[in-house]
Amino acid sequence: MSIISRYVSSVLFPACCAGCGKVTESARLQDKNAHICDECLGRLELTEQFELRDNVTEDLFAGNEQFERGAAYCFYDKQDIASELIQSAKYRRQPEINYELARRAAMDGLQSDFFEGIDVIIPIPLHKRRYRERGYNQSDYIALGLSEVLHIPIDTSHIERVRNNKQQALTQGKEREKNVEGIFRVNHPEEMYRKRILIVDDVITTGSTIRSCMEAMSAFRGAGISVFALAKAR
Ligand SMILES: [Zn+2]
Secondary structure, eight states, X not given: OOHHHHHXXXXXXOOBOXXXXXXXXXXXXXXXXXXXXXXXHHHSOBOOXXXXXXXXXXXXXXXXXXXXXXXXXXXXXXXXXXXHHHHHHHHSSOTHHHHHHXXXXXXXXXXXXXXXXXXXXXXXXXXXXXXHHHSSOHHHHHHHHHHHHHTOOXXXXXXXXXXXXXXXXXXOTHHXXXXXXXXXXXXXXXXXXXXXXXXXXXXXXXXXXXXXXXXXXXXXXXXXXEEEEEEEEO
């Protein structure tokens, strides 16, 4: 892009932060991969779980014998900055926010051994009808961000969401587990024999969706499963 067209486009389409909506002069936001201003990034409450064994994310999956490690990048609370960003990525057609956050998380995670030995990244799939309505899967963008920094391939063919269940956010208590029962199906499980898999999702609340996915993955004989989410609900 020439200097003039860059100037024209920055006047016509000034860079807006996806978190606070403020127009910003920040040089970082002129980069097409940057959507969040430094102030909003600074307000994220990072969990530092990459280095922390038996953390609150791991506690949710500890009962599963294939489970290895779990971490979320930041904490999430109603109406905080993490919630604002993740909701925008999911419902306001700004999935590139997830890509940016995942890249930052991956760079943090590289300071630990959390991602070591992972063979493949699997984003939690949407049901095809939900995918068509939304136009994208927000978790695919998390997988992309991680994959690019970590050089680990993404797989979207071995697990499928076969039931278009009600959104977990609209369910409570015991209904949450019931709502996600049997929603996933695996394809060609023999191809995943002994693979070390990283499941990725945007938010973990009670962990029931991921537990259901792990249950389906028990067909992946000898596989080890780790879990990464952008945010862990408080
Ligand atoms: Zn901001």
